[in-house]
Amino acid sequence: MGTSTRSRLGALALILGLLGCGGAAHPVDVLDACGPTACPDPLPPDDDDGETTGMDPMPASDATDDEPAVPSTGLPCDVLDVLQRECQSCHGEMPKFGAPMPLTSYSDLMVPALSDPSRGVHDVMVDRLLDEASPMPPGGESEMDPADRQVLLDWIDAGAPEDPESSCAAGEVPQDQAGPEHLPCEPDIEFLAGDGSGNGYEVPSVGADDLYVCFAFDNPVEAGTQGTAWAPVVDDERVVHHMVLYKALGPALAPGPYPCSFIDQLAHRFVAVWAPGADNLVMPEEAGLDLDGGSYILQMHYNNSAGHEDVVDRSGIAMCTTDEPRQYRAGSLTLGTFLIGVPPGAEDFPVYGRCGVERTVLWPETVNVALAYPHMHLNGRAISTKVKRFDPSEGGIVEETLLDVPNFDWNFAKGYQEDPPFQIHRGDEIITKCVYDNPHPYPLLFGEQTNAEMCLNFMLVYPIDGILEWNCGVVI
Numbered sequence: 021m022g023t024s025t026r027s028r029l030g031a032l033a034l035i036l037g038l039l040g041c042g043g044a045a046h047p048v049d050v051l052d053a054c055g056p057t058a059c060p061d062p063l064p065p066d067d068d069d070g071e072t073t074g075m076d077p078m079p080a081s082d083a084t085d086d087e088p089a090v091p092s093t094g095l096p097c098d099v100l101d102v103l104q105r106e107c108q109s110c111h112g113e114m115p116k117f118g119a120p121m122p123l124t125s126y127s128d129l130m131v132p133a134l135s136d137p138s139r140g141v142h143d144v145m146v147d148r149l150l151d152e153a154s155p156m157p158p159g160g161e162s163e164m165d166p167a168d169r170q171v172l173l174d175w176i177d178a179g180a181p182e183d184p185e186s187s188c189a190a191g192e193v194p195q196d197q198a199g200p201e202h203l204p205c206e207p208d209i210e211f212l213a214g215d216g217s218g219n220g221y222e223v224p225s226v227g228a229d230d231l232y233v234c235f236a237f238d239n240p241v242e243a244g245t246q247g248t249a250w251a252p253v254v255d256d257e258r259v260v261h262h263m264v265l266y267k268a269l270g271p272a273l274a275p276g277p278y279p280c281s282f283i284d285q286l287a288h289r290f291v292a293v294w295a296p297g298a299d300n301l302v303m304p305e306e307a308g309l310d311l312d313g314g315s316y317i318l319q320m321h322y323n324n325s326a327g328h329e330d331v332v333d334r335s336g337i338a339m340c341t342t343d344e345p346r347q348y349r350a351g352s353l354t355l356g357t358f359l360i361g362v363p364p365g366a367e368d369f370p371v372y373g374r375c376g377v378e379r380t381v382l383w384p385e386t387v388n389v390a391l392a393y394p395h396m397h398l399n400g401r402a403i404s405t406k407v408k409r410f411d412p413s414e415g416g417i418v419e420e421t422l423l424d425v426p427n428f429d430w431n432f433a434k435g436y437q438e439d440p441p442f443q444i445h446r447g448d449e450i451i452t453k454c455v456y457d458n459p460h461p462y463p464l465l466f467g468e469q470t471n472a473e474m475c476l477n478f479m480l481v482y483p484i485d486g487i488l489e490w491n492c493g494v495v496i
């Protein structure tokens with residue numbers, strides 16, 4: 021039995037972009053470690069009392085034009101280097117995407133942690149670097165080189181010694197490559213959060229640690245229009261954590277904001293998603309996303325745990341469209357299952373969704389997957405979708421991996437795309453596997469509440485024509 025495993029879908033999210041958070045595969049811009057205002061002017065060495073300021077400049081001779089030395093952050097250079105590459109795209113001087121604190125200097129790591137003021141940030145950091153369920157950076161080992169993680173752990177293990185004399189070359193903080201300015205086209209429609217009358221949505225300063233808000237839009241395009249590419253518009257990056265765009269089958273009701281119903285997601289068709297670290301989505305040239313009919317719903321997930329009082333947000337999705345239909349119409353097709361039952365106390369408990377041969381054999385032709393967006397709730401640990409087919413040239417059954425997310429974190433769930441698109445052939449067998457831990461005294465069942473579970477893989481596929489169901493095997 022021959023087995024070939026296709027590489028994991030690249031960690032590109034659907035819509036969006038690369039914040040580059042932890043994504044070594046993404047290009048990064050080299051930035052000075054400090055912005056023009058972020059670093060204080062170097063202070064002269066204080067010879068009077070011998071106390072260190074932690075900001076003493078290095079002797080000029082140590083700085084070269086190529087590698088300007090920057091004032092000490094109090095952190096050893098190897099530690100600072102890892103924090104810059106793996107953490108500061110979110111935990112920068114001005115933390116982004118709901119990250120609660122900066123990780124840019126020794127003192128940042130020594131202050132009490134927001135979640136547990138009896139411990140220092142560096143102490144809580146150890147937990148999160150080793151946390152399998154909610155690792156930092158999000159995605160854990162699949163996002164961060166274990167050697168980099170070890171640098172941080174070793175330093176903290178050694179007592180997190182300050183290095184006031186350190187002079188580190190300017191570092192690299194990965195920059196966001198998502199956003200309308202990175203699209204190859206000019207977006208002509210937008211779905212943005214707002215108050216319903218053209219102004220932004222005021223995100224509360226209290227009680228918005230984990231806030232889901234929905235906004236509805238009438239269909240903005242003429243029949244026959246297709247979406248070709250889209251990008252996140254991340255307006256107030258301090259608090260925007262995650263967003264999903266759905267197509268509703270009926271007309272838009274009130275524009276919102278209104279509380280989201282997760283069950284709605286099942287009645288709607290998935291269109292686009294963004295989470296920190298995800299890319300813009302550019303459809304392959306032969307395919308355009310069907311935008312006909314219905315209305316649109318933008319689901320925003322905010323995290324204002326820092327309590328900012330001045331947040332008026334206008335984030336959402338910007339899309340390029342064409343009125344000249346492309347060769348193939350793309351649409352959404354969902355995999356997974358509603359049949360979830362995880363016993364109390366179970367660990368690494370698998371649940372399977374099957375889209376079988378008897379269904380795919382009815383598809384008119386090979387289907388291309390442009391994007392896969394896994395969706396589980398708080399207790400979801402891992403999700404994968406594998407495709408099996410009989411391949412005479414391999415002498416037996418061949419298995420390919422369409423999606424593999426070994427460290428699922430619902431706070432950071434993004435879409436994954438592959439270039440060229442993943443192909444599912446007529447007659448293939450598609451198995452989606454969701455793995456859960458259940459720390460509760462009750463069984464975890466399918467449901468919309470965050471303490472119930474989901475096991476879904478929303479995909480954008482083409483050609484969608486001739487595939488008559490919105491799901492394959494999710495509902496029996």
Ligand code: HEC
Pocket residue numbers: 041042103106107108109110111117118119120123133134135136141144145146148154156157158296297323431
């Ligand atoms: C993609 C953005 C992102 C990246 C990259 C990232 N973080 Fe975070 N971090 C967050 C967000 C959002 C939160 C708050 C939600 C949570 O706790 O999961 C957070 C929370 C934390 C916390 C918990 C703080 C507390 O008070 O409990 C620690 C510790 C942490 N991050 C450390 C790190 C470290 C260390 C790195 C790099 C190795 C890193 N993070 C990379 C976004 C990020």
